[in-house]
Amino acid sequence: MTWLVTGGAGYIGGHVVAALRAAGLPAVVLDDLSTGSLARVPADVPVLTVALHDFDAVLAGLRDHEVTGVIHLAAKKAVGESVERPLYYYRENVGGFEVLLRAIRSAGVSRLLLSSSASVYGNPDQDQVTEDLPLRPLSPYGQTKTVCEWMVAAAHQAYELGYVTLRYFNVVGAASRELADTGVFNLVPLALQAISAGRQPLVFGADYPTRDGTCIRDYVDVRDVADAHVAAARLLDAGKPAAVYNVGRGEGFTVKEVLAAIDRVTGMDVGYQVVDRRPGDPTSYCAAVDKIERELGWTARYTLDDMVASAWAAWPKP
Numbered sequence: 045m046t047w048l049v050t051g052g053a054g055y056i057g058g059h060v061v062a063a064l065r066a067a068g069l070p071a072v073v074l075d076d077l078s079t080g081s082l083a084r085v086p087a088d089v090p091v092l093t094v095a096l097h098d099f100d101a102v103l104a105g106l107r108d109h110e111v112t113g114v115i116h117l118a119a120k121k122a123v124g125e126s127v128e129r130p131l132y133y134y135r136e137n138v139g140g141f142e143v144l145l146r147a148i149r150s151a152g153v154s155r156l157l158l159s160s161s162a163s164v165y166g167n168p169d170q171d172q173v174t175e176d177l178p179l180r181p182l183s184p185y186g187q188t189k190t191v192c193e194w195m196v197a198a199a200h201q202a203y204e205l206g207y208v209t210l211r212y213f214n215v216v217g218a219a220s221r222e223l224a225d226t227g228v229f230n231l232v233p234l235a236l237q238a239i240s241a242g243r244q245p246l247v248f249g250a251d252y253p254t255r256d257g258t259c260i261r262d263y264v265d266v267r268d269v270a271d272a273h274v275a276a277a278r279l280l281d282a283g284k285p286a287a288v289y290n291v292g293r294g295e296g297f298t299v300k301e302v303l304a305a306i307d308r309v310t311g312m313d314v315g316y317q318v319v320d321r322r323p324g325d326p327t328s329y330c331a332a333v334d335k336i337e338r339e340l341g342w343t344a345r346y347t348l349d350d351m352v353a354s355a356w357a358a359w360p361k362p
């Protein structure tokens with residue numbers, strides 16, 4: 045029972061590897077280190093420094109390590125960059141996944157866990173997002189995640205590949221300094237970066253129809269997200285499911301509420317600067333989590349303050 049974790053040297057992948065080890069599930073990492081770091085991988089976990097496009101190397105890795113299941117996290121994830129470089133995102137995220145699926149088939153691997161994102165929903169017209177909503181991604185990044193979801197469902201139909209797709213909402217926090225999120229794209233790292241530089245965090249629009257005028261999102265701790273992978277791996281080991289789950293807390297916080305949590309955790313009065321809305325930012329959404337709670341027995345444990353505190357503890361300070 046060995047799990048190959050693609051993107052295992054990344055922010056979420058590093059936490060997934062740690063959670064698998066804690067659960068006694070052996071892991072091997074495949075990562076091209078384009079945004080990942082070997083420092084995130086424990087010394088006794090084998091690392092294949094391989095790009096997904098290298099079919100022969102991916103197949104050899106699956107065979108050499110007698111891999112029984114794949115957890116696929118390797119992807120490019122910057123929404124803004126995907127708007128500027130859509131074809132690069134399609135090549136990396138969709139092209140890379142096509143190669144991986146072929147190698148999985150050739151190696152006879154029967155279990156796949158796919159990392160997806162709330163971005164597949166686009167601008168949902170209901171606050172609590174259920175898994176059966178139509179997928180309407182807004183960015184090329186979200187489109188690549190949507191196409192990967194279609195690909196895995198088609199592979200399930202054609203080849204009886206068992207799969208679980210996890211759609212993460214806004215992932216925050218870190219179990220340790222080594223595992224911290226070094227890509228500064230999301231609200232909490234952006235705010236911590238601003239604080240470190242002596243600037244006030246930016247709030248993009250304070251005139252939304254929400255309780256304080258700022259956008260609402262579902263923030264979920266990366267340690268909880270990693271545990272959801274262990275629960276999904278167990279489901280895959282038990283049979284050949286074809287299942288999609290939201291991974292969130294099931295409650296939304298406004299941008300101002302997250303900044304207030306940062307004030308509480310850091311003991312600072314950070315303040316903020318309101319600037320124009322960003323085009324395409326949905327007003328409000330959070331995950332419906334009944335399905336993952338019911339079928340995987342998974343519930344998020346960490347609160348907003350817990351996740352902000354762990355992100356702050358892991359943030360590099362002078």
Ligand SMILES: NC(=O)c1ccc[n+]([C@@H]2O[C@H](COP(=O)([O-])OP(=O)(O)OC[C@H]3O[C@@H](n4cnc5c(N)ncnc54)[C@H](O)[C@@H]3O)[C@@H](O)[C@H]2O)c1
Binds near residue numbers: 136
């Ligand atoms: N961070 C979030 O808030 C979030 C939210 C929703 C979904 N996701 C998804 O979770 C996954 C992991 O995200 P992350 O935040 O850990 O990002 P990350 O950039 O830290 O990790 C991605 C890892 O994949 C590796 N990689 C990228 N392209 C590769 C390729 N072609 N071949 C081999 N390795 C490659 C990188 O080196 C890196 O280690 C991604 O699929 C991302 O789309 C992340």
